Amino acid sequence: MSDFYKKILENNKQWVESTLAKDPNYFEDLAKGQTPPLLWIGCSDSRVPANEIIGAKPGEVFVHRNIANMVVHSDMNMLSVLDYAVNVLKVKHVIVCGHYGCGGVKAAMGNQSIGIIDNWIRHIKDVYRLHHTYLDSIIDETERFNRFVEINVKEQVYDLAKTSIVQGAWKNGQELTLHGWVYGLNSGFVTDLGVNLSSNIDLNTVDQLKL
Numbered sequence: 001m002s003d004f005y006k007k008i009l010e011n012n013k014q015w016v017e018s019t020l021a022k023d024p025n026y027f028e029d030l031a032k033g034q035t036p037p038l039l040w041i042g043c044s045d046s047r048v049p050a051n052e053i054i055g056a057k058p059g060e061v062f063v064h065r066n067i068a069n070m071v072v073h074s075d076m077n078m079l080s081v082l083d084y085a086v087n088v089l090k091v092k093h094v095i096v097c098g099h100y101g102c103g104g105v106k107a108a109m110g111n112q113s114i115g116i117i118d119n120w121i122r123h124i125k126d127v128y129r130l131h132h133t134y135l136d137s138i139i140d141e142t143e144r145f146n147r148f149v150e151i152n153v154k155e156q157v158y159d160l161a162k163t164s165i166v167q168g169a170w171k172n173g174q175e176l177t178l179h180g181w182v183y184g185l186n187s188g189f190v191t192d193l194g195v196n197l198s199s200n201i202d203l204n205t206v207d208q209l210k211l
Contacts, residue, residue: 037093038060038061038093039082039094040064041065041094042064042069042095042098043068043102044066045099047185064078067120069097069098070123071163073159073163087168090174092175092177095178095179096178097153098180099182100182104117105152108128109148127148153180153182153193153195158195162203167200170198177196178195180192
């Protein structure tokens with residue numbers, strides 16, 4: 001085995017020991033179940049750990065991650081996580097968190113082929129297409145990149161709101177709010193992008209499902 005692999009196994013042992021030293025019942029209590037108030041839909045980027053960013057403990061955040069924190073209506077993985085979080089765990093908040101410097105968003109701004117991920121990035125390119133007039137008007141490339149990251153997050157929040165899962169919860173009177181955040185890799189701070197939805201009232205009529 002490589003030294004790195006041996007090291008991470010040893011790190012686990014040390015973590016268990018230090019955790020039990022602080023709380024002998026920690027893992028026993030954790031195994032009893034989870035009641036997280038939050039579902040986090042974030043990017044797969046290794047630099048964006050959901051729990052650490054918000055100072056949450058294991059059991060407090062239900063997490064789904066994919067390239068560029070996308071909400072794709074045909075993605076059964078994402079939909080399954082969303083359905084379980086909303087209808088079984090009864091989370092009260094869903095946060096879509098993007099991050100500046102996102103490689104998936106950056107790739108969607110160009111035409112370089114990467115591989116099979118090209119098919120996933122098509123969804124991000126669709127967001128660019130919807131906002132290309134504004135984005136193309138931004139001369140500075142870094143500024144355009146940052147604005148695209150933010151716009152992509154906002155669009156994913158609205159796509160969440162369009163799902164029958166979320167609208168069904170709202171129709172049933174369930175307390176559920178969707179939020180859009182962006183994380184700064186170079187600062188550690190998150191920014192609330194001001195898209196916080198608790199009903200489908202802000203959606204186009206065609207997207208307000210009659211459930």
